[in-house]
Amino acid sequence: MNTATASESSNTPRPHSAPDESGTQRTWVAVLTAGIVGVLLLLITPFPRGFQGETTGDAALVSQVENALDSGHWHHVAAAKINGDDVTWGGVGADENSEFEIGSITKTVTAALYADAIERGEIDERTNLGEVWPELDGEVAEVTLASIATQRSGLPAQEPALSFGDGLATFLSRYIHTDPYRGTATDLADSLRNVDVGPQEPEYSNFAFGILGQALATVTDSSYGDLVRERITEPLGMTDTYVPRTAEGLSHGYTASGLRAAPWTLGGTAPSGAIRSTAHDMSIWLRATVDGSAPGSRAAQPREDFDESDRIGWAWFTTKDRSPNLTWHNGGTGGYRSFLGFDPKTSQGIIVLSDSAISVDDAADVISTSNASSLGTQRPSQVHDDQAGGNS
Known part of the structure; x- marks a missing residue:
C-alpha cells in the first residue's frame, strides 16, 4: 500500500541537502511499534524459571530431579x-498424592490389560481386529492386537478426523490449548473402516493403542475405564488412579511457554493416554510391574527392536545404550509430562510427574546414565513423548 503524502508524490525534486523527515518519522514509528510489541510479548510470555512452590518430601531426591531436568x-x-521395597518421595509445589495426567504411561496399563486378557484366555496373540469387529474386512481386519501392542501395526499415528469440522476443531485446539480428541469409542472403532494400513514396521501410534484398549473393552463386554478399575487399580490398591469421563477434577496444566492448558480426557482414544494418577500410585504400579505381581506384568519384557536406542515389549521400551539399561515409558498431554523407568536387574526405578509441557525424560539420569557410542550420547528418545504433538 502506498503511504506517501501528496507532497512526497509530486514531481518537484528535493534539495539533496534536505533531510528526509517523513522517512525518519517512519523509522521512529517502526522502532516504537516494535518496542511496544516486544513489551507486550514479554508481559504475556512467562520467563524461564525453576519449579514453583515449597519443597515436599525428601530434599535430596528433589535436588537430584532438579539437577537432571535443569530449569x-x-x-x-x-x-x-x-529401590527394591523402599520408596522415597519428593516434590516442589506438589507431593506424592498430587494428581497429574500421566499421558502415554497409560499405554503400559493398556498393554497390561492386553497381557492379562491373554492369560485369562479371552484372546491370544493371533487375535486380529476382524475377530473383534466382524464387520471389518480387507487389510485392517488382519491387523493383530499383538502388532498394535509392539507398535508395528501399520495403522495411522493419529485418530482420523470424523469430519472437516472436527478436523478444524482439532487443529485449532493446538493454539487454544484444549483437548484435541473428540471421537467416542464407537467413533474410533467405526473409523477403522476407512483407514489405510501401512507397512507393519516400528511406528508409534496413539490411534492404534486407542483401538487396542477399545478392542479389549469390546471382547470383555465392558468399558476401558471399568477394565482399568476392575483389573488393575482395585487389585493393586491404586485408589487415586482412574480414567476420567470428563475434564472435571483437574484444573489445568501449563504449555511449554507457561500458558494454561485444559485437561484432556481423549474420548475414545483414552487407552493411549488419558489416565490420571499420583506419584504414590505410580510407585505401586512400578514396583508391581518389577516384581511381577501386577496383572499383565509380562508386558514389560522386551520382544522386538524398535529403533537404534530401544527395544519394545508390549508398550514398554527398554534402552540399549544406557548404564544400566532401563525399561521405561514417558507421556505428555497439552499441559503435563511424565516419565517412568526402572532397572529390571536392581529393581531401582524413578517416576517424575510434572504439570508443564516440557519433557522430563532426563529424569532417567537419576538412576541411569547415557553411554557414548558411535552415534553420540543417547538418552530415552522424546519421539515417544507423543502427545506433545496432539497425541503423545
Whole structure:
C-alpha cells in the first residue's frame, strides 16, 4: 500500500541537502511499534524459571530431579524413587498424592490389560481386529492386537478426523490449548473402516493403542475405564488412579511457554493416554510391574527392536545404550509430562510427574546414565513423548 503524502508524490525534486523527515518519522514509528510489541510479548510470555512452590518430601531426591531436568517454564513436580521395597518421595509445589495426567504411561496399563486378557484366555496373540469387529474386512481386519501392542501395526499415528469440522476443531485446539480428541469409542472403532494400513514396521501410534484398549473393552463386554478399575487399580490398591469421563477434577496444566492448558480426557482414544494418577500410585504400579505381581506384568519384557536406542515389549521400551539399561515409558498431554523407568536387574526405578509441557525424560539420569557410542550420547528418545504433538 502506498503511504506517501501528496507532497512526497509530486514531481518537484528535493534539495539533496534536505533531510528526509517523513522517512525518519517512519523509522521512529517502526522502532516504537516494535518496542511496544516486544513489551507486550514479554508481559504475556512467562520467563524461564525453576519449579514453583515449597519443597515436599525428601530434599535430596528433589535436588537430584532438579539437577537432571535443569530449569525451564516449570511449575510443579512430584517424584518417586524406588529401590527394591523402599520408596522415597519428593516434590516442589506438589507431593506424592498430587494428581497429574500421566499421558502415554497409560499405554503400559493398556498393554497390561492386553497381557492379562491373554492369560485369562479371552484372546491370544493371533487375535486380529476382524475377530473383534466382524464387520471389518480387507487389510485392517488382519491387523493383530499383538502388532498394535509392539507398535508395528501399520495403522495411522493419529485418530482420523470424523469430519472437516472436527478436523478444524482439532487443529485449532493446538493454539487454544484444549483437548484435541473428540471421537467416542464407537467413533474410533467405526473409523477403522476407512483407514489405510501401512507397512507393519516400528511406528508409534496413539490411534492404534486407542483401538487396542477399545478392542479389549469390546471382547470383555465392558468399558476401558471399568477394565482399568476392575483389573488393575482395585487389585493393586491404586485408589487415586482412574480414567476420567470428563475434564472435571483437574484444573489445568501449563504449555511449554507457561500458558494454561485444559485437561484432556481423549474420548475414545483414552487407552493411549488419558489416565490420571499420583506419584504414590505410580510407585505401586512400578514396583508391581518389577516384581511381577501386577496383572499383565509380562508386558514389560522386551520382544522386538524398535529403533537404534530401544527395544519394545508390549508398550514398554527398554534402552540399549544406557548404564544400566532401563525399561521405561514417558507421556505428555497439552499441559503435563511424565516419565517412568526402572532397572529390571536392581529393581531401582524413578517416576517424575510434572504439570508443564516440557519433557522430563532426563529424569532417567537419576538412576541411569547415557553411554557414548558411535552415534553420540543417547538418552530415552522424546519421539515417544507423543502427545506433545496432539497425541503423545
